[in-house]
Amino acid sequence: MITLDYADRRPIYEQVIEKMKDLILLGVLETDSQLPSVRELAMDLSINPNTVQRAYAELERQGVIYCVKGRGNFVAGTDGLKDKQKEELKPQLSELVKKAQKADMTEEEFITLVKQFYSEQ
């Protein structure tokens, strides 16, 4: 279901959060469908259940999933998720533009790169 990248320096729980969001955004996991249990995913990824629990707790805090004690974790409504992701992206793009301006990269250069990366899919 998910593959971890051990070359990635970010903590495991952050990767799990990101991958789960991706699966939901891609429609692989639909609204109200059940996620693998904490222990099951931990086994699957060969990591500790506590680490999965941390990721799930954060996903719940963000409203991406909801938890029912004794039953499991389920995908929350996906309506707002894409908008949330877009909002999250803005400050990051703002920082990148600042960096570009410091390096004297023109708006045209920047946009050319954007178009290039967009076309790469």
Added chain:
Amino acid sequence: MITLDYADRRPIYEQVIEKMKDLILLGVLETDSQLPSVRELAMDLSINPNTVQRAYAELERQGVIYCVKGRGNFVAGTDGLKDKQKEELKPQLSELVKKAQKADMTEEEFITLVKQFYSEQ
């Protein structure tokens, strides 16, 4: 000369690296001009000399400054620095575009944001 942001979660030495590059990119520090000594900057920022040393060592590794034992640290040629910064920016922008695509943000939307942030300076 430099101000640290303690709200920034990044390590201090990374902030020092970034701020020094900014000063060089802005032309405040010219080629071959001397940087504050390790101990002086440490005093100025109220941090440990080892932390400054770590930042300076990394700046030297990146070719941004050069060090002369007993004399001090000096700004290396700034010619390539802007190009380096541009190159560093590309993979970051690529990741951001991927994120945008996952959230169904169109190229047009993305570029509109870029233009907006560019005009904000």
Added chain:
DNA sequence: TAACTGTATTAAGAGTGTTAGTACACTTGA
């Protein structure tokens, strides 16, 4: 020579990420 430079080393503390083990409450199906 004294005072400044960079550089290296070791030790300690704080914080974070991860694992391990255990425990408890809830739900479900046989």
Added chain:
DNA sequence: TCAAGTGTACTAACACTCTTAATACAGTTA
């Protein structure tokens, strides 16, 4: 009803990184 599965909580331990502290040594300069 009961066993197995669920989420959740807690403590302890370990590793790693960041930072500080205290020295020490070598080179440069006035």
